[in-house]
Amino acid sequence: MRLGDGRESGNIEDRRGSGGGGFPIGVAGGGLGTIALVLMALFFGVDPSVILSGGGGQTDAPVVRQQGAPVTEGGEQDGARRFVSQVLATTEDVWTDVFRRAGNTYQPPNLVLYSGGTQSACGFAQTATGPFYCPGDQKVYLDLAFFRDMERQLNAPGDFARAYVIAHEVxxxxxxxxxxxxxxxxxxRGMGEVESNALQVRVELQADCFAGVWANRTQQMRRVLEPGDIEEGINAAAAVGDDRLQRRSRGTVVPESFTHGSSAQRVQWFRRGLEAxxxxxxxxxxx
Structure with missing residues (x-):
């Protein structure tokens, strides 16, 4: 990514030396699809009657949990912090513009950098939780060790792969x-585990799609993409698919337990947002 001397976000909360993490929030079904679509239609300036037949809904769910390894102190951390801050700034630019065009105001989240463990409004978190968004305090939580794990354990290297993770949480x-x-x-509330998991998948896939929207609009605004960046993002989306992670960790795949979607689904929805x-x-x- 060509971030160069692009601006850094002022919404970084650096707690490294203290900690980070969270716990999953659930989702629900029933009439949710219609409710969510109406909300999206009204918010983004569309007549709800035009899209009501399509269904729809979304929510926030847990992010992939991977065991993190400590990141070394010094220049590597400073460079990673700057990168995260610059990427967060691009998400602010994109969503501020999207909301403004819809006649609304975007309130950007804070992004908490941590190492080891920290407190969030969603509970105490640890490195193994992985990146997540907590709606209780409207903050994104990220241990930089996860980026190293992406490369070494998940075979998902690259700066754009890291940016995709941030954009997903935003x-x-x-x-x-x-x-x-x-x-x-x-x-x-009152929904069974299988139904709840299925709805969580749809929530996560929408966040993947929104990450694709971010990539598209950031490229239009700043021409930041370099050859191979999109492939890095697609590879990262596939790497954190539930099927691939389950096969890697336990040797079997249990679709009923999916909470984020398969590799194919995650790639599909990231691409859809990217193209649209x-x-x-x-x-x-x-x-």
């Missing part, structure tokens, strides 16, 4: 801002 913040997560949380550049294309519930 996608959950977008879901929260348009009011879907509150309704999801209410709908999931429009959040209205991210109807994972009707599509």
């Amino acid at each position: 996608g959950h913040h977008v879901q929260n801002q348009i009011g879907v997560l509150r309704r999801v949380d209410g709908e999931r 550049g429009d959040p209205r294309a991210c109807d994972t519930f009707g599509g």
